[in-house]
Amino acid sequence: MKRLLPIAAALLLALAAQTAQATLNVLACEPEWGALVQELAGDKASVYIATTGLQDPHHIQARPSLVAAARNTSLVVCTGAELEVGWLPVLIRQSGNNAIQPGKPGNFEAAAYVRKLEVPDRLDRAEGDVHAAGNPHIQTDPRNIALVAEPLARRLAELDPANAAAYQARYADFMARWKAAIQRWEKEGAPLHGVSIVVQHKAFPYLEQWLGLTEVAVLEPKPGVEPTSSHLSTVLAGLQTRPAKMIVRAAYNDGRGAEWLAERTKLPIVVLPFTVGGDDQAKDLFSLFDDTIQRLLKAAP
Ligand SMILES: [Zn+2]
Numbered sequence: 105m106k107r108l109l110p111i112a113a114a115l116l117l118a119l120a121a122q123t124a125q126a127t128l129n130v131l132a133c134e135p136e137w138g139a140l141v142q143e144l145a146g147d148k149a150s151v152y153i154a155t156t157g158l159q160d161p162h163h164i165q166a167r168p169s170l171v172a173a174a175r176n177t178s179l180v181v182c183t184g185a186e187l188e189v190g191w192l193p194v195l196i197r198q199s200g201n202n203a204i205q206p207g208k209p210g211n212f213e214a215a216a217y218v219r220k221l222e223v224p225d226r227l228d229r230a231e232g233d234v235h236a237a238g239n240p241h242i243q244t245d246p247r248n249i250a251l252v253a254e255p256l257a258r259r260l261a262e263l264d265p266a267n268a269a270a271y272q273a274r275y276a277d278f279m280a281r282w283k284a285a286i287q288r289w290e291k292e293g294a295p296l297h298g299v300s301i302v303v304q305h306k307a308f309p310y311l312e313q314w315l316g317l318t319e320v321a322v323l324e325p326k327p328g329v330e331p332t333s334s335h336l337s338t339v340l341a342g343l344q345t346r347p348a349k350m351i352v353r354a355a356y357n358d359g360r361g362a363e364w365l366a367e368r369t370k371l372p373i374v375v376l377p378f379t380v381g382g383d384d385q386a387k388d389l390f391s392l393f394d395d396t397i398q399r400l401l402k403a404a405p
Contacts, residue, residue, distance in 0.1 A: 128264045131173050131204075133182035133192060134161050135380040136243040137214060137252075139389045141181055143278045144257045148267045152177065154195075157382030158356050161187055162234045162328055166195040174199035177210075178263055181256065184213030185220060187240035212259050214252045218242045221309045234328030235306060243379060245310035246286050246393055253278060285390055290315075293397045299404055300346070302339065302371070304331070304353035304362055307378060311396070320346040323353075323361040331361030340368055350403045354378035372403040 128149040132138035138153035145151075152173045155161055161183070164170075174180065174195050182188050196204055196211075203210035215238075223238035242248040257275035261268035297316035301308075304323040312319055321342055325335040351362045352374045362373045376396050377386035385395040 127267060128179065128260065129177045131177040131180045133180065133188050134243070135382075136249070136389065136392070137181040137183070139380045139392075140249060140253060140256060141260070143389065144253065144271060144274050145260055146270070146274055148264065148270055149260070157377060157379045157386065160356050162190060164188070164191045166191045166198065170195055171198045174204065175201050177201065178203060179210045179212060179259065180204045181212045181214065183215050183240050183242065185215035185240035185242070186234075186237040187215075209259065209262055212256060214256075215240055215242055217251050217255050218248045221313065222306065232329045233326045239306060239309050241307045241378075242310055244308050244396075245314040246282065246289065246389075247314065248310060249389060250279065250282055250286075253282070281390075285393065289393050289397050292401070296397075296400055296404055299350075299400075300348045302343070302348045302351045302365065304351070304357045307354045307357075308352060308376070315400075317400075320348050323351075323365065330358065331364075336361060336364055340365060343369060349405055350374050350400075352376060352400075355382035374399050374403045376400075 128145065130138075130141050130145070130149045130151045132141055132151055132153045134155055135153050135157050138151045141149055141151050154170055154173070155164055180192075180196070182192055196206070201210075202208070205211060220238035220240075220242070222235060224236065242252075253275060257271050261271045264271070293315045298318060300318045300320045301312070302321045302323065303319055306322055306324070306327045308317075309319070311317065321339045323331040323336065323339060325332060348371060350372050351365055353359065353362050353376070355375055355377050359373070359375075365371065366373050375383070376399060377383045377392055380386055380388060380392050382392075383395065386392040
């Protein structure tokens with residue numbers, strides 16, 4: 105008994121420390137939303153991120169460790185717009201967690217707060233198109249991050265009212281720093297305005313709209329379909345009349361299609377982090393955009 109007492113006391117202390125640190129368990133589908141929750145919640149939330157910057161968020165396995173994380177979470181923060189349609193519904197169903205079902209306060213879809221680009225006139229998943237609900241890659245425009253931050257801070261406060269003031273204060277602090285950063289990025293990125301690019305996947309329409317880049321060709325014949333040799337030849341021929349300055353792909357993409365085209369055109373390939381953790385420089389939301397702008401500028405004429 106004497107020996108057990110210190111152990112019990114240590115356990116209790118550890119438990120108390122845990123409760124004081126984090127009150128809200130959050131599961132983020134992608135690293136950018138995990139990073140945003142960390143900005144808004146600090147030590148009030150414990151964040152589990154379901155994917156890394158080197159994984160294709162369209163295609164994830166709902167593996168047992170993910171299901172276990174979903175079972176013990178109060179809030180899932182995901183992109184939505186069908187980005188996770190192949191795995192998130194399975195994950196949520198298998199978790200048996202009533203709090204995170206669609207429509208519940210514990211289920212947050214970032215894309216619902218952003219005006220989506222490339223929304224098709226009619227729903228069409230023909231030939232494997234993975235963007236049937238419009239383009240889901242909203243995180244490549246920092247103004248979209250700002251649009252998501254406000255309702256996300258409100259949701260955190262709703263689920264954890266005891267810390268509502270802390271979420272509000274952290275939101276205000278984040279937004280002040282974020283707005284200043286956007287102004288800086290826009291100034292730095294000014295030389296990119298009007299620069300023509302080839303992209304591998306339709307991953308960057310929001311970034312293009314923000315910085316004024318012009319997309320002249322896409323290596324994938326349809327979103328989510330790997331480049332075929334016949335389609336690559338069509339892209340190569342098209343560049344004769346609509347030339348480009350660089351080939352842009354996300355860190356998680358297979359690089360072979362871009363390399364094929366680069367060999368024949370001598371265009372530089374720009375690998376963008378696409379999300380937090382996509383490369384060593386993109387450590388948080390701020391450095392994600394610092395790095396994105398720098399990589400584009402380095403390849404720009
Ligand atoms: Zn996509």
